[in-house]
Amino acid sequence: MSVTQNETIFGGSFLLAPIGSQPQYTPEDMSDDTKAIGEAARDYMQGEVVPKDAEIEKLQPELSRELLQKAGELGLLSIEIPEEYDGMDLDKKTTLVVLEEMGKQASFSVSYGAHTGIGTLPIVYFGTPEQKAKYLPKLASGEWLAAYALTEPGAGSDAMNSKTTAVLDGDTWVLNGTKMWITNAGFADVFVVFAKVDGKKFSAFIVEKTDAGFSTGAEEHKLGIKGSSTRALVLDNVRLPKDRLLGEIGRGHRIAFGILTIGRFKLGAGCTGTAKVVLEYTLKYTAERQQFGKNINTFGLIQKYLADIGTRIFVGEAMNYRTIGYINDGMAAIHWDEEKAAQRKMDIMDEFAMEASMSKVWGSEALFFTADDAVQCFGGYGFSSEYPPEKIYRDSRINRIFEGTNEINRMIIAGSLFKKANNQSIPVSKETANAPKAGDFSGPLGEAKCAVELCKRQCGYVAAVALEAQGQKLIENQEASARIADMLTEIYAMESAVVRADKMTAATHRWAELARDYATVYVNETWNKVLANARMLLSEVLEGEALTKGLGDLQAFSGFIPSSSSKIRSRITAQLIEKGIYPIEQY
Numbered sequence: 001m002s003v004t005q006n007e008t009i010f011g012g013s014f015l016l017a018p019i020g021s022q023p024q025y026t027p028e029d030m031s032d033d034t035k036a037i038g039e040a041a042r043d044y045m046q047g048e049v050v051p052k053d054a055e056i057e058k059l060q061p062e063l064s065r066e067l068l069q070k071a072g073e074l075g076l077l078s079i080e081i082p083e084e085y086d087g088m089d090l091d092k093k094t095t096l097v098v099l100e101e102m103g104k105q106a107s108f109s110v111s112y113g114a115h116t117g118i119g120t121l122p123i124v125y126f127g128t129p130e131q132k133a134k135y136l137p138k139l140a141s142g143e144w145l146a147a148y149a150l151t152e153p154g155a156g157s158d159a160m161n162s163k164t165t166a167v168l169d170g171d172t173w174v175l176n177g178t179k180m181w182i183t184n185a186g187f188a189d190v191f192v193v194f195a196k197v198d199g200k201k202f203s204a205f206i207v208e209k210t211d212a213g214f215s216t217g218a219e220e221h222k223l224g225i226k227g228s229s230t231r232a233l234v235l236d237n238v239r240l241p242k243d244r245l246l247g248e249i250g251r252g253h254r255i256a257f258g259i260l261t262i263g264r265f266k267l268g269a270g271c272t273g274t275a276k277v278v279l280e281y282t283l284k285y286t287a288e289r290q291q292f293g294k295n296i297n298t299f300g301l302i303q304k305y306l307a308d309i310g311t312r313i314f315v316g317e318a319m320n321y322r323t324i325g326y327i328n329d330g331m332a333a334i335h336w337d338e339e340k341a342a343q344r345k346m347d348i349m350d351e352f353a354m355e356a357s358m359s360k361v362w363g364s365e366a367l368f369f370t371a372d373d374a375v376q377c378f379g380g381y382g383f384s385s386e387y388p389p390e391k392i393y394r395d396s397r398i399n400r401i402f403e404g405t406n407e408i409n410r411m412i413i414a415g416s417l418f419k420k421a422n423n424q425s426i427p428v429s430k431e432t433a434n435a436p437k438a439g440d441f442s443g444p445l446g447e448a449k450c451a452v453e454l455c456k457r458q459c460g461y462v463a464a465v466a467l468e469a470q471g472q473k474l475i476e477n478q479e480a481s482a483r484i485a486d487m488l489t490e491i492y493a494m495e496s497a498v499v500r501a502d503k504m505t506a507a508t509h510r511w512a513e514l515a516r517d518y519a520t521v522y523v524n525e526t527w528n529k530v531l532a533n534a535r536m537l538l539s540e541v542l543e544g545e546a547l548t549k550g551l552g553d554l555q556a557f558s559g560f561i562p563s564s565s566s567k568i569r570s571r572i573t574a575q576l577i578e579k580g581i582y583p584i585e586q587y
């Protein structure tokens with residue numbers, strides 16, 4: 001299941017492939033080895049991290065170090081490090097499970113992600129053998145901790161506008177500049193820093209905290225994730241040995257953006273982990289709180305919030321596992337001792353950049369809606385810092401900003417489709433004949449499958465119309481492009497959920513009925529969002545009779561009859577209330 005193993009699976013190919021025709025990795029496919037690591041991560045979080053929540057939030061660099069080092073002792077920092085450098089070199093599927101567990105304490109999860117992901121992976125993928133031998137064993141054990149420094153005061157989303165410079169002076173690089181918002185800066189030992197060689201060629205360097213001329217600013221006072229360290233870096237004539245250049249001069253963008261893409265699907269996983277905790281305390285509170293002489297979890301609108309949180313977890317997991325299935329199998333097929341292994345692994349990542357961005361955007365927004373629903377379920381107490389929803393409401397906000405803002409990610413999603421439509425690898429079509437009908441699909445999810453297929457055809461239709469009207473300049477119309485990105489993302493979300501539920505049904509999984517409810521209610525509530533975006537997109541690019549005709553053509557794709565969402569949600573809520581947790585756990 002990879003670009004190398006199966007040419008029909010590539011980034012964005014879900015739009016072309018009939019529903020269920022591509023193999024889809026789901027949480028239920030998890031191997032026993034992955035479950036064992038997931039359990040170890042869960043035990044570590046429950047035993048060491050979650051109980052220290054209040055202390056972590058006071059931001060004590062020594063505590064962050066200590067917790068990360070303990071994670072290192074358990075092997076949790078070395079999952080993606082090759083064995084040759086004291087790592088475990090486990091697959092990306094395992095990373096996903098661990099990230100989900102880490103999401104159970106948001107600040108720690110950010111510190112962990114910055115160290116193991118954006119801080120360490122640039123050296124794993126782009127380091128020389130000497131750099132790997134020097135840094136990776138220490139980063140694997142937690143003896144040294146890492147950070148990644150791309151952002152600058154004037155260069156955030158537009159990271160290539162970096163003003164930090166690197167000049168070769170004899171055998172030493174001299175770096176000057178300021179970096180902004182650097183996670184782990186308060187205690188990290190090793191920093192991957194991006195700078196322009198001679199002010200022109202964007203490149204990466206490894207800076208150590210003891211390098212002369214290197215210093216960090218004060219801790220930022222943030223809205224959330226207050227227990228994670230975030231500081232500016234000051235590079236004042238920092239002198240580095242020549243061998244601290246990471247990768248090639250002028251190829252820093254490959255490192256900077258390739259590593260961020262990896263971070264995106266992980267962020268989606270962290271968000272689902274966090275949502276499980278939110279669901280648990282919201283179920284508990286709503287089961288105890290009484291109004292009008294009844295537990296508030298008996299009220300239909302409170303039940304809707306609970307069911308929606310559970311549904312988002314099911315859908316989010318389905319998307320994240322599907323994305324990692326594509327990426328993992330492609331990457332795992334390339335062994336580190338093969339020629340250009342790192343480059344080829346990054347090529348796989350690039351191929352699925354659209355899917356990684358969709359997991360990031362969808363996951364971060366789903367968690368924010370979940371946090372909002374939790375605040376609402378707690379009423380006034382949700383607004384108080386003495387109850388848990390207030391914190392997650394603040395903590396979850398960052399996910400829409402870092403690892404590329406959701407605006408930038410929406411442009412990546414849409415831009416990928418436009419490029420592939422242009423080179424015909426994803427041909428989009430204005431064809432309206434032979435739209436799928438419910439009778440074309442069998443089984444209990446037949447209606448939902450039909451809805452997904454109708455949405456795909458509809459998305460292809462409006463994308464073809466919009467591209468015909470505006471060509472590749474369509475990307476400059478950001479509102480229109482974002483509508484396409486949202487259509488693609490929701491199609492991917494619906495399809496991932498339906499296929500997961502279908503697989504569980506085929507396997508007579510004990511939660512198959514609940515899975516079908518999650519998938520069906522999600523499709524019920526989402527297909528018309530896709531339709532609304534399709535209509536509004538046409539009004540962005542057409543007018544007059546052409547617009548009237550286009551809107552009329554969309555009728556061909558509107559033949560989905562939703563079932564009663566409230567009945568389905570009642571069943572979902574009954575299960576959630578009975579179990580008191582998100583019930584479809586794998587270990």
Ligand SMILES: Cc1cc2nc3c(=O)[nH]c(=O)nc-3n(C[C@H](O)[C@H](O)[C@H](O)COP(=O)(O)OP(=O)(O)OC[C@H]3O[C@@H](n4cnc5c(N)ncnc54)[C@H](O)[C@@H]3O)c2cc1C
Nearest residue numbers: 148149150151156157181182183230401402403405407408
């Ligand atoms: C807590 C925290 C931790 C962080 N950790 C790190 C880290 O470890 N390392 C690191 O390098 N950086 C880190 N960052 C920085 C983060 O990645 C940036 O904040 C982010 O990329 C946005 O950059 P900016 O803040 O300069 O906002 P800007 O780029 O100025 O964006 C402002 C707004 O304009 C929008 N915008 C910008 N360009 C476009 C465009 N072309 N089209 C549409 N909209 C656009 C953005 O989406 C946003 O809504 C962190 C930030 C925070 C807050």
